[in-house]
Amino acid sequence: MALLSQIYSLDNPVFTAYIFYTSILLLKMLFMVFIIGSQRIKKGIFVSEEDKALHPKAKIRHDDPDIERCRRAHQNDLENIPAFILAGALYQLTSPSAWLAIQLFRFGTIARIVHTFVYAIVVIPQPARAISFLVSYAITVYMLVQTILYVL
Numbered sequence: 417m418a419l420l421s422q423i424y425s426l427d428n429p430v431f432t433a434y435i436f437y438t439s440i441l442l443l444k445m446l447f448m449v450f451i452i453g454s455q456r457i458k459k460g461i462f463v464s465e466e467d468k469a470l471h472p473k474a475k476i477r478h479d480d481p482d483i484e485r486c487r488r489a490h491q492n493d494l495e496n497i498p499a500f501i502l503a504g505a506l507y508q509l510t511s512p513s514a515w516l517a518i519q520l521f522r523f524g525t526i527a528r529i530v531h532t533f534v535y536a537i538v539v540i541p542q543p544a545r546a547i548s549f550l551v552s553y554a555i556t557v558y559m560l561v562q563t564i565l566y567v568l
């Protein structure tokens with residue numbers, strides 16, 4: 417059994433891939449803040465009375481369809497990306513095939529980027545969003561099941 421210091425080491429290509437893809441995912445999630453903020457400034461739509469000081473024509477609204485769409489995409493990231501990152505960290509303890517682990521991290525990350533793209537950037541009809549969601553969701557569940565089976 418490998419030592420923790422060998423698993424979570426930058427000499428281990430699986431861990432290096434994990435660091436790479438999870439950093440991209442976290443940046444993508446933080447990018448949603450920028451997208452939502454720029455929509456608010458462009459439309460002059462804010463959420464709290466004090467925000468009126470930020471824009472000469474500011475309106476307080478909670479129902480703008482474009483902003484709400486971006487907020488839902490961000491919320492969906494918050495529901496799924498932390499679980500994916502945690503599952504990936506645990507899965508590495510199971511001595512997985514390096515090739516498979518790297519593909520899971522890669523495709524899980526790509527799927528979450530596609531989810532944002534089809535939900536909040538371009539708006540592509542279903543089942544585009546459902547498929548991208550399910551790919552990363554299934555990968556998260558797979559890594560967690562493998563982890564549970566490993567420790568049983």
Ligand SMILES: N[C@@H](CCC(=O)N[C@@H](CS)C(=O)NCC(=O)O)C(=O)O
Pocket residue numbers: 488489491492495545546549550
């Ligand atoms: N919190 C989600 C749970 C189910 C889910 O994540 N569904 C995916 C695939 S359809 C999704 O992208 N939901 C849109 C969303 O969370 O706004 C919801 O209310 O829809």
